[in-house]
Amino acid sequence: xxxxxxxxxxxxxxxxxxxxxxxxxxxxxxxxxxxxxxxxxxxxxxxxxxxxxxxxxxxxxxxxxxxxxxxxxxxxxxxxxxxxxxxxxxxxxxxxxxxxxxxxxxxxxxxxxxxxxxxxxxxxxxxxxxxxxxxxxxxxxxxxxxxxxxxxxxxxxxxxxxxxxxxxxxxxxxxxxxxxxxxxxxxxxxxxxxxxxxxxxxxxxxxxxxxxxxxxxxxxxxxxxxxxxxxxxxxxxxxxxxxxxxxxxxxxxxxxxxxxxxxxxxxxxxxxxxxxxxxxxxxxxxxxxxxxxxxxxxxxxxxxxxxxxxxxxxxxxxxxxxxxxxxxxxxxx
Numbered sequence: 001x002x003x004x005x006x007x008x009x010x011x012x013x014x015x016x017x018x019x020x021x022x023x024x025x026x027x028x029x030x031x032x033x034x035x036x037x038x039x040x041x042x043x044x045x046x047x048x049x050x051x052x053x054x055x056x057x058x059x060x061x062x063x064x065x066x067x068x069x070x071x072x073x074x075x076x077x078x079x080x081x082x083x084x085x086x087x088x089x090x091x092x093x094x095x096x097x098x099x100x101x102x103x104x105x106x107x108x109x110x111x112x113x114x115x116x117x118x119x120x121x122x123x124x125x126x127x128x129x130x131x132x133x134x135x136x137x138x139x140x141x142x143x144x145x146x147x148x149x150x151x152x153x154x155x156x157x158x159x160x161x162x163x164x165x166x167x168x169x170x171x172x173x174x175x176x177x178x179x180x181x182x183x184x185x186x187x188x189x190x191x192x193x194x195x196x197x198x199x200x201x202x203x204x205x206x207x208x209x210x211x212x213x214x215x216x217x218x219x220x221x222x223x224x225x226x227x228x229x230x231x232x233x234x235x236x237x238x239x240x241x242x243x244x245x246x247x248x249x250x251x252x253x254x255x256x257x258x259x260x261x262x263x264x265x266x267x268x269x270x271x272x273x274x275x276x277x278x279x280x281x282x283x284x285x286x287x288x289x290x291x292x293x294x295x296x297x298x299x300x301x302x303x304x305x306x307x308x309x310x311x312x313x314x315x316x317x318x319x320x321x322x323x324x325x326x327x328x329x330x331x332x333x
Contacts, residue, residue, distance in 0.1 A: 114194020117156030210326025272316030
């Protein structure tokens with residue numbers, strides 16, 4: 001089966017994407033191609049990628065004439081992929097040199113599997129390890145409640161996920177009205193229909209920095225309702241019996257509580273990005289969704305930091321390891 005199409009959606013990642021591409025080119029497995037889909041970047045991303053393309057014929061660059069946004073660009077990657085196996089590799093992450101070979105071996109041995117994923121470590125802007133990641137049991141999960149429950153119990157690192165083309169050709173790609181973390185819904189949807197293989201070992205590197213999409217998405221006013229809708233969708237792929245086994249009896253109540261926790265996280269992120277008004281919105285929403293939110297230390301941390309916005313921003317940016325490059329990119333975005 002393998003040929004693997006590694007697709008890399010990119011937007012303003014000129015300072016990082018070269019390292020991402022090199023981590024793919026360094027694979028011991030050789031039967032792959034790389035498609036970089038630039039979403040109308042305003043920095044030097046295209047120039048960096050062109051230099052990489054000149055060194056290796058397996059690379060191809062596509063540039064969107066206008067910005068499509070994250071989810072539509074991910075779907076554009078799926079459209080442009082040519083192999084029977086497809087990876088959406090984030091433009092700031094890394095994969096270990098033997099990862100594609102390990103994935104290829106799994107699909108060669110178990111062609112009925114729909115997608116494969118692995119655990120990740122966390123690195124900073126300079127590739128230094130922040131956390132080595134957590135290893136777990138390597139398992140094969142059968143389609144349906146077993147695979148869906150596995151995804152809900154710990155969603156895998158998006159850059160580690162490699163799926164069969166047949167999966168999204170049959171059940172569709174990323175839902176374009178979910179603009180933030182659309183892989184969570186899609187992977188859960190596919191798990192309802194296809195077997196899922198999870199490496200327990202760590203094979204990818206998730207880069208933490210000030211311009212992670214996982215942080216920036218909180219700066220949109222529509223993030224919380226989108227998150228709540230996505231949560232309802234993904235839990236809908238689990239049967240009532242499966243939800244009960246997970247201890248979720250009242251789904252509405254569970255979704256409200258989880259969305260409240262996310263709102264608390266949003267408040268601290270908003271403080272870090274110098275948006276105290278948005279932080280207050282997240283705190284109000286946390287209380288509305290779950291009045292017990294005021295008992296969380298994170299609630300009061302955001303309140304205190306928000307009282308002195310400049311100092312709060314400085315403290316949170318230091319804690320989140322913002323770099324000079326992060327601040328410069330945020331200033332121009």
